[in-house]
Amino acid sequence: MAYTVPKLKDFSPAALDKAADKLLAALDKEVAEIKTESDGKTFRDRWMARKNGILTQVNDLWLKAAPKDAKRDVGQRVNELKARVEQTVDTTLDHIRGGASSKGVPVGRARARDSAFQDRVGTGSYAECLDITLPGLRRPLGAEHPVIKTMNEMVGVFRNLGYSVQEGPEIETDYYNFESLNFPPNHPARDMQDTLFIANQESKPLRDRLLLRTHTSPVQIRTMEKMKPPIRIVIPGKVHRNDPPDASHSPMFHQIEGLAVDINITFGDLKGTLDHAMKAFFGSSVKTSFRPSFFPFTEPSAEMLVSCFICGGSGRRGSEPCRPCKQTGWIEILGCGMVDPNVFEFVKGNGYDSRKVSGFAFGMGPDRIALLKYGVDDLQLFFQNDIRFLRQFA
C-alpha cells in the first residue's frame, strides 16, 4: 500500500522518530521502484508538489499541528526530512537522466554505475551509491567570436561617449532600407548595394516590399521615429548583400552605424568624434584622414581612413611592402557625413526640423576591422565555425 502521511497525536521524540523512520523507509522503497524518467517525475511530484505533496502534508499534519512546546523539535525534524527528501529526489532524477542519455560515457562505465545503483538502493543508503570518482561532464568554456568581440569593443568606445545602443530588424522594408534614406525608386544609387529581395511581392507597393537589409542605416530612421532629438546612437548588426563569398566578401556581414543629432552639430564634431573613437580603439598614435565620397543620406559625405596600424603608416614592414594598406600607409575604415536634410524630412513630425537640428552619421564594417586587427587573410574563416580557427581567439 502506498505511503500516506499520518496525522500525529503523540509528539514525543520517540513517536516522532518512529514516524520519520516510516516516511524514510517509504521513500527508499519508492526510489527502488523507479525505472523510467516518467516514473521519476511522478515520484518527484508525489513528494515535492507544493499542493498536497508529501512534504507539504508533513508540514501541515506534523508541524502546524504540533503543540507549542513541541514545535521547535518538530520543526527541526521536518527540516531534516525535507532536506533528505529533496536530495533523494534530485539524485534520483539526475541518475535517471544521466543513465538515459549517457552519451559520451563509455558503456562499461554507465553499466557499472547502474549496477552500483541497483545494489545500493536495496539497502536504503542511496546517497552512498554516488560514485564521485567518475569523470564529470566536460563543459567547454565558450569565447567571444572575434567579430563580435570587435563589435563590442567598438560599441564600448561609443558608449563611453554617451551613445546608446539601438537595434532593428534584418528583414526590412524598401521604405526604411532605401526610400527614407533618400534613395528614390529607380535611383542609380541603389545599384551600389546588390540587394536580396524576398520573392513574389510584385503585388505590393514598392515601399512595403521586404528585403534583407543591405546596411544598418534603416535603424537611423526607425530610431528617429521613436526618439526625439537630441540623440546619440550606435547600431551594431547583421546585413546581407548579393555578394558571392570570397576572401573579402560575404553575403552576410556586419556593420556598426552611428548617428548624432542635436542643435549645432557640425562636420567638426564628426571629425573630432571619429578621430577620438579611432584612437581609443586602435591606439593613440593612429591618425585619421577624410576624403570626399557620396552616400544618398549624407551631404557632404566622406570616407575616413586611419593611418595603417600594422606598418605605422610607413607602407613597409621591414624590407617587405605592407599588404593590408597596399603600401599606402592608410586603411579605409568607414563612410560618414552630415545627415542630408531630405532624410530629416521623413521624420520631421517627430522634432527633426532640418532648419533647427543637424547631425552626422557613419557606418563601418567590423568584419574587415577584425581581419586587419587579427591578421586573418580570409573573411570566410570567420563564418565557417571551424572550432580550430575560433579557438585561437579564446
Ligand code: DAH
Ligand atoms: N550605409 C553605408 C553602406 O552600407 C555606410 C554608411 C556611410 C553609413 C555613411 C552611414 C554614413 O551612416 O553616414 O555602404
